Each structure stands twice: as structure tokens, then as C-alpha cells.
Amino acid sequence: MQPGALSKALKNGAIWGFIVLELIFFSVAGEYLSLSDKAFMDYDNMLLLLKQSAPIGIIAMGMTIVMVNGNIDLSVGATYAIAAIILLDSMTWPIFAGLGDWVIPVACLLALAVGTLLGALNGLIVWKTGVDAFIVTLGSMLGFRGIVFMFNGENPTSHLNWTLVDIAEAEFLGLATASWFLLAVTLVIWFVMTKTVHGRNAYAIGDNREAAVNAGIRVGPHMMINFAIIGFLAALSAVVFYSESGSVNPNDGQLYELWVITAVVLGGTKITGGAGSVMGTFGGVIAIQLLRKGLGHIGADTSTVNLVIGLILIAVLFLERQLNVKGKEELKV
Amino acid sequence: MTETKQNASDLREGIMATLTKQQIGSVLAKQGILIAFAVFIIAFTIANPKFLSVDNVFSVVRSSAILGVMALGVTFVVISGNLDLSVGSMMSFSTIVVLDLHDKIGPFLAIPAMFGMTLCLGAFIGFLVGYLRLNSLIVTLGMLSAIHGLTLTYSGGQNMDIADKEGTWFSVFGQGTALGIPVPILIFAALAALLGIVLAKTAFGRKVYAVGGNGTAATFSGIKRARTVFTCYIISAACVATAGLIQASRSLGSQNTVGQGLELEVLAAVILGGASLLGGSGTIFKTVIGVLILGFIQNGLLLLGLQFYVQFIVTWVIIILAVWLDIAAKRGKLLSPIA
Secondary structure, X not given: OXXXXXXXXXXXXXXXXXXXXXXXXXXXXXXXXXXXXXXXXXXXXXXXXXXXXXXXXXXXXXXXXXXXXXXXXOOHHHHHHHHHHHHHHHOOOHHHHHHHHHHHHHHHHHHHHHHHHHHHHHHHHXXXXXXXXXXHHXXXXXXXXXXXXXXXXXXXXXXXXXXXXXXXXXXXXXXXXXXXXHHHHHHHHHHHHHHOHHHHHHHHHHHOHHHHHHOOOOHHHHHHHHHHHHHHHHHHHHHHHHHHHOEEOOOOXXXXXXXXXXXXXXXXXXXXXXXXXXXXXXXHHHHHHHHHHHHHHOOOOHHHHHHHHHHHHHHHHHHHHHHHOOOOHHHOO | OHHHHHHHHHHHXXXXXXXXHHHHHHHHHHHHHHHHHHHHHHHHHHHOHHHHOHHHHHHHHHHHHHHHHHHHHHHHHHHOOOOOOOHHHHHHHHHHHHHHHHHHHOHHHHHHHHHHHHHHHHHHHHHHHHHOOOOHHHHHHHHHHHHHHHHHHHHOOOOEEOOOXXXXXXXXXXXXXXXXXXXXXXXXXXXXXXXXXXXXXOHHHHXXXXXXXXXXXXXXXXXXXXXXXXXXXXXXXXXXXHHHHHHHHHHOEEOOOOOOOHHHHHHHHHHHOOOOOOOOOOOHHHHHHHHHHHHHHHHHHHHOOOOOOHHHHHHHXXXXXXXXXXXXXXXXXXXXXXX
């Protein structure tokens, strides 16, 4: 075995090991503590878990690209809310009145286009001004939230289109529509990151931007495309979720950026860029959702979930760094 | 003869012209935020003369004081090259704790107890970031969630209220006035002066800049990097505890989520003040200006009769413009050289 291979295997497998641990723990603890007589590892329960992971999971795939790229996007929660409002509001616009049920694809496309444009706007600012992505998206997080409030003030926007609800609640081969979207997005982004030039460039730029520039990669447009992708995915996440719920509050999506970043970091993506995998992120998303559901299953309340997730995030960071250090000198804390 | 003289004077004029251009550039880069602040004040005052009245100025500064006190501490953390995203939920924590203890052990003991608990949280973060050298963004992100959980556990998810709201002297920190000036403003000003001196005039302040500017170089010149970063987080926690005290005293009752989202507003104020997220630059004075700009914009736009959400969009534009112009002045080019 090559030196470092063990720590690499540990790192790549860690998130899945963690998921298995969670499953065992909650199954055993559930036997004693749970009020329901259903087992935690119930088939239906696991399917529901996959469906509930979709809103965060879809955005997390985009965040993986952006973070591998060495950037970060704090505005996804606000983009998510804007796309949701566009989706529900545009179905009632008078210009679309004659379309009947054909308004559904139009509204969805409109929401996705707006999300993509907002993401691209972030990317354009990062590219042209050279301001750090953290600051740019911190600003647009506020700005986009302001745009959300422009639609309906502090009132919720509601519109139920029953055809759309039927599509969202449909099941195909046992999986809900939202789960299919999550799996499809994971697959597509995995393909982009591992099999295409764009994916390789993303790793190269995140690892060493200067070297990437010298190698002839056009860094600016590349980053802009990635921001457009995460904007698109934030909008897609909103389309998937709000098709079913039909009502959006102007504060929806707040703190989503934190959940998404937590999932991505748990999945092993480096905050400084250059390393990370889509499958790891998928694991991170599942692990978080398992934790929320599992703690609920054994009767803990939301406060414990917040506490545990925060501490796990720090523990993962600590372990990851311990596995990453090269010399023994640095192992001493 | 005259020709050479002519040439020389041409040359001199040329040099003068470039000099003044450079000077203007550097003045703009250094004082841009002050100039922008002045322009805002003048514009808003022309639009609405009430804007600069004593009452209005007091009300703006008083409502910015909580954000401002937190921003003072975060300035230390940012200059040392780190981030603190946990200040919002930490503020909720200290507010809830002090309100709860007020009725249980009385305000005299409640305040030091709350400070102690908040400082423990700050020390924990400082240990993780300073001594264990973990990434501060992720650590404080984790602590944001963890402290929120801690607060909810402490309060059981209930709102906290002081039983006897009329009879307690505790309200003095948030609602009282001294010498005709509201106490929150006095606290903000005193802390700003104190921390400004610490940062600008003491050896510790210079260490903070050194660690943030170049951590390796600072370590090699004998500065204890870990201890400096640790102390910055302690200062930040102390500021957060003070902000929580003002908040609790002002409302005498609170939700668990009172500080939610404040961390990013605080960071926006610090960045507006010109502190670089890479560390090593920024001052307390400029952070105060950043806080005031945010406060006055919010107030000015409302006085103009605009909806509250306009301030979000204006803040967005201002943050990006401020940082952009700062960077552009440093590199001498408006647009980024990235291909």
C-alpha cells in the first residue's frame, strides 16, 4: 500500500462510514427511545428521507462545483426564494392567462431562467471586479432578499396549480419526483466534474489559480459558468419544492446557504478549493438529513439537531486536517 | 536656452499632473468611504432637512449601537485574518441567558454570569481557530448552529421575559440616558474609543495586524500567533456579550432568534469600513463609519418614504462598489486582470 493511501481511503469512505454509524445508532436507540413502533430503517422512511433531502441536495451539487473552484456562494437561499416567487406568481400573470395548463412549463422555465441569470450576475461581478466571491455573494444575499420583498411585501405568495401538484406528488418506480430530480442532478454534476474538461478545469483553478491561468484556462468565464450553474440549481430546487407546497414566504430559504455549505464540507470538499467530490457531497446531504430525522425519531427536538450538526462539522474539520497533515511534526496540536 | 526651460517646466507640469492624479487616486482609495459617507449625508439632508436633526441622529446611532458594538469585536477577528459568523447566535444566547438569570439571581449577578458564559464560548472558538488552527469560516459556521441549539436548549424554545418590567434598574443599559445622551450610544462610543486605542496604540494591536498580514512572518518574529488569535475571539465575545446586554435591557424580553442574521450585517459593516477579509487591514474608526453608513442609509431611505426592502438592494450595491473601488485603486485598474 502506498503511503497516504490509507488516509485517502479513510477520507473518501469517512462520510459513508458515518452514515452507516448513524443508521446503526438510530436503529438501536430507536428501539428503546422511539415513541413510534416503526423501525427507523423502514423502507418508506428511507424513501421519504431521500425526498426530503432534495431541496438542500440539489443546491449542494452546485455548491460543490463553486467550492471546488475556490469560491463560495452565500446568496443561494435568496435565489431560491426569488425563483419560488417567480414560479408561483407568474402562473397568475394576465399575459399567460390564455395558456391553460401550458402555463406550467412557461412558469418553470421563467423561474429557472431568472435563477440562472442571478447566478451569472454574481459570476460576472466576481469575474470583472476581482472582488472576493464571499463579499460579492454576501452583498447579493441582501440584495436578492430585497428583490424577494418587492413582489408581495411581507405577505406570503400562494398559488396552487393542481396539475403541477399532481406532477410533483407523482411517483415513478417507487421514487417521488423530487428524489428523481436529486438523483438526476447528482448524476449530471458527477459527470461534469469527473468526465469533462470543464470539471477538470474547476479542480485546476481551485487548486492553483495562477497555474491555471498560465496553462491557458480562461478563469473568469469559467467561474461565471459555475455561478450560473448554482443559480440554475437553486431555482430548480425551488421549482421542485414549491410545485408541491404552493406557498412561499418571503423569508423562505434563509440559512439554506449554511445548511448547503455544511453538507458540502461534511462531504469532504475543501473550503479553499481544489478538492472535493460530488459523491461525497451526496453523502453529506444524506448524513445531515439522517441526523435530523434520526434525532427526531428518538424524540430529540430541533435544538439538539442544531447543536449536534454544529459540533460534528467542527469535528469533521479537525479530523480532516489531522488526516491531511504531511509531516509528523504538524500532528502535534 | 528658453527652449530647455520651456521643456523643463513642461516636464515639471507633467510630473505634477501625474502626481496629483496619483494623489487623487490614493486619497480616494484611502478616504473613499468617508467621502461617500459625506455625500450621503448631504444628499439625504437636502432631500429631507429632518435627517440631520439631533433627534434623528440619536435615534439612528442608538439603533445601530447593538450592531456597532458587535462590529467592533469582529473588526479584531477580521484584521487577524479570520472570520466570525457565530456572533449573531452568540448574541441571542447572551440575551436569553441574561434575561433568564435576571429573575433567578438578580441583575447584579446575572450580568457577570452572562459575560462569563459568553466568554467561554468565545474561548472555545478561539481555541479551535487559534491553537488547533482550524478554518475559521467553518468553525464559526458550526458554532452558529451549535450555539443556536444551545440557546434553544437553555430556553426550552420559549420566549424569555422579565417578570417585573417596571421595577428593575436593568433597563438602564438599553433605555436610559446620561448627560442627555442615550446610554447605548455612550457604551458604543466608549467601547469604540477603548478598542480603537488597543488596536492602534498597543503592542497587542500591532500583533493583530502582523498576524493577519503575514502569519508566518509574524510567527518567525516571535509573535505568538495562536495566543493573539485567541485573544481576538475573546474580545469579540466580550463585545457580543455587551451587545446582548443592550438588547436585553432595551426590550426586557426576547425571542430565541433575536440575533439571527446579524453576523452577516456585522460583516457587511466591517467590510464597508474597508477591512480586508484576507486580514491585516482595517481600523476601528473605519468600522464605526461602516456601521453608521448602514444605519444612516436605512434611516435616510425610510425618511424618503421608500419601502424597507430598498435598503437591502442599496446595501448590496454599496458593499460591492466600496470593495471594488478599494481594490481597483490598489491595482490601478478598474477591471480585474483575470482572463
